[in-house]
Amino acid sequence: MLKKQHxxxxxxxxxxxxxxxxxxxxxxxxxxxxISGLFLPLIGLAASTHEATAKAKAMLASRQDLxxxxxxxxxANQSLTFQLQAAANAFHENVQFRQMLKIPRPxxxxxxxxxVIARDPExxxxxxxxxxxxxxxxxxANLPVLTADGLAGKVVSVGETRSRVxxxxxxxxxxxxxxxxxxxxxxxxxxxxxxxxxxxxxxxxLFGESPGRSVRPGDEVRTWGVGGVFPADIPVGWVVDVPQxxxxxxxxxxxxxxxxxxxxxxxxxxxxx
Amino acid sequence: xxWLHTIMILALAYVAVFLEGSLDWFRNVLGAQITLLPxxxxxxxxxxxxxxxxxLAVCGGLWRDSLSEDPLGxxxxxxxxxxxxxxxxxxxxxxxxxxxxxxxxxxxxAVFPLGTLFLLYNLGHGPVLGWMRLWEWVVGALTGGVLTPxxxxxxxxxxxxxxxxxxxxxxxxxxxxxxxxxx
Numbered sequence: 094m095l096k097k098q099h100x101x102x103x104x105x106x107x108x109x110x111x112x113x114x115x116x117x118x119x120x121x122x123x124x125x126x127x128i129s130g131l132f133l134p135l136i137g138l139a140a141s142t143h144e145a146t147a148k149a150k151a152m153l154a155s156r157q158d159l160x161x162x163x164x165x166x167x168x169a170n171q172s173l174t175f176q177l178q179a180a181a182n183a184f185h186e187n188v189q190f191r192q193m194l195k196i197p198r199p200x201x202x203x204x205x206x207x208x209v210i211a212r213d214p215e216x217x218x219x220x221x222x223x224x225x226x227x228x229x230x231x232x233x234a235n236l237p238v239l240t241a242d243g244l245a246g247k248v249v250s251v252g253e254t255r256s257r258v259x260x261x262x263x264x265x266x267x268x269x270x271x272x273x274x275x276x277x278x279x280x281x282x283x284x285x286x287x288x289x290x291x292x293x294x295x296x297x298x299l300f301g302e303s304p305g306r307s308v309r310p311g312d313e314v315r316t317w318g319v320g321g322v323f324p325a326d327i328p329v330g331w332v333v334d335v336p337q338x339x340x341x342x343x344x345x346x347x348x349x350x351x352x353x354x355x356x357x358x359x360x361x362x363x364x365x366x
Numbered sequence: 367x368x369w370l371h372t373i374m375i376l377a378l379a380y381v382a383v384f385l386e387g388s389l390d391w392f393r394n395v396l397g398a399q400i401t402l403l404p405x406x407x408x409x410x411x412x413x414x415x416x417x418x419x420x421x422l423a424v425c426g427g428l429w430r431d432s433l434s435e436d437p438l439g440x441x442x443x444x445x446x447x448x449x450x451x452x453x454x455x456x457x458x459x460x461x462x463x464x465x466x467x468x469x470x471x472x473x474x475x476a477v478f479p480l481g482t483l484f485l486l487y488n489l490g491h492g493p494v495l496g497w498m499r500l501w502e503w504v505v506g507a508l509t510g511g512v513l514t515p516x517x518x519x520x521x522x523x524x525x526x527x528x529x530x531x532x533x534x535x536x537x538x539x540x541x542x543x544x545x546x547x548x549x
Contacts, residue, residue, distance in 0.1 A: 098416060099416050099450070099453070099454065102416045102417075102419075102420045103446075103450060105420070106420055106423060106424065106442065106443070106446050107443070109424065109439070109442070110439045110440075110442050110443050112439075113437075113438050113439030113442075114437055114438075114439050114440065114489065116438065121437065121438045124432075124438055125431070125432045125438050126432075128428055128429065128431075128432035128438075129432040129433055131380075131429070131432075132383075132384050132387075132429075132432075132433070135380075135381070135384045135388075136384075136388075139388055210388065211384075211387035211388045211433055212387055212388070212390065212393070213387070213433065213434045213435055214383065214386040214387050214399060214401065214430055214433055214434050215434045215435065215436055215482075215493075216393070216398060216399050216498075216499075216502050217483075217493035217494065217495070217499065218434060218435035218436070218493060220434075220435050222387070222433070257435075259435070263435070264492075264493055264494050265435070283494045355393070355394070356390070356394065
């Protein structure tokens with residue numbers, strides 16, 4: 094009798110798994126969002142604990158430290174204001190030149206701040222959950238996600254109050270990039286050797302190389318802007334080395350990412366029109 | 367008590383999956399994330415029936431997959447098979463001994479990621495593997511081995527707190543009483 098009960102349960106569990114795995118991807122995504130919604134009370138609890146800890150820290154900070162920090166922030170603020178004015182002038186000039194040359198303006202997005210609330214429990218994927226959802230105007234899938242240092246990834250699914258972000262280095266995310274002053278193009282991938290340890294990725298299929306146009310360590314890597322997800326010229330990282338493969342027939346480059354994706358706490362979602 | 371025991375197991379699984387996603391300490395220190403589910407499954411299969419084992423596999427697997435990029439349901443089968451096999455053989459296991467618990471936790475911690483990876487590759491969702499994955503696998507197995515006896519200790523305390531203590535059997539037996547003196 095006991096044996097029979099065990100085998101009936103086994104069959105039921107296997108059938109459930111088969112049914113779940115054969116769900117259409119959109120429905121599976123919705124179901125995932127619904128199930129992950131069960132964690133909302135814990136997410137809220139964690140957020141309030143974080144706030145309470147921050148408040149307690151602020152209360153414990155000495156007045157002298159706060160005054161010193163305040164002075165440093167004032168200085169940084171003034172310096173940034175000058176830089177902003179210079180950038181605004183450059184932008185104005187850029188708009189005028191574009192009008193004169195009749196070049197359309199590139200996509201401009203508004204940045205929206207988000208906090209990372211959870212990470213993928215499986216370490217073989219690279220994704221995080223952020224606290225922005227469809228309640229935020231303009232929030233949708235396939236929006237670029239940045240940090241102050243550079244590109245971090247893209248939004249892949251959007252719930253009401255949270256969204257999942259696929260980070261650079263995830264096998265599902267490939268980004269077209271331009272490398273160095275010669276602007277050679279390639280595809281940033283997770284890399285076959287799992288080079289994402291130490292925050293590094295591979296650029297595969299580098300095109301446009303010639304004796305006079307090559308990739309060198311230290312070259313800057315930026316997004317290309319093709320593909321419709323990532324606008325052009327977002328900093329991604331810099332080249333660390335250029336190993337030759339297949340007896341020099343193909344070139345790859347190893348890139349250290351500008352954004353430290355292993356210790357991601359705050360990100361910016363670029364809301365594009 | 368059975369329902370309370372099952373609820374306690376599920377509540378711990380729920381909190382453990384959330385902490386696995388939200389706590390970065392272990393990831394930053396060890397370079398690998400630890401998971402409580404295989405150890406919890408060992409505990410459940412050694413102390414409860416097929417119902418709690420199936421519930422833990424389904425709920426724990428779904429909760430974990432919902433936070434992950436894994437296809438929904440892929441963690442259920444490896445978890446369930448660990449529990450099912452231990453449950454079928456538990457009469458032969460020295461489950462009260464910490465060494466046995468540790469060995470089972472170690473095996474479960476090693477089998478769970480392998481089973482999940484096997485399913486992922488068969489479903490065509492194979493992730494990138496590197497040497498770091500081997501380190502993560504070793505850490506996962508070791509933490510499974512360490513956490514299982516700790517779970518037995520924790521649940522033992524919780525059960526003692528919520529349950530009436532078992533009545534001690536008296537060694538006195540009426541049929542073995544030696545009657546002295548005149549009847």
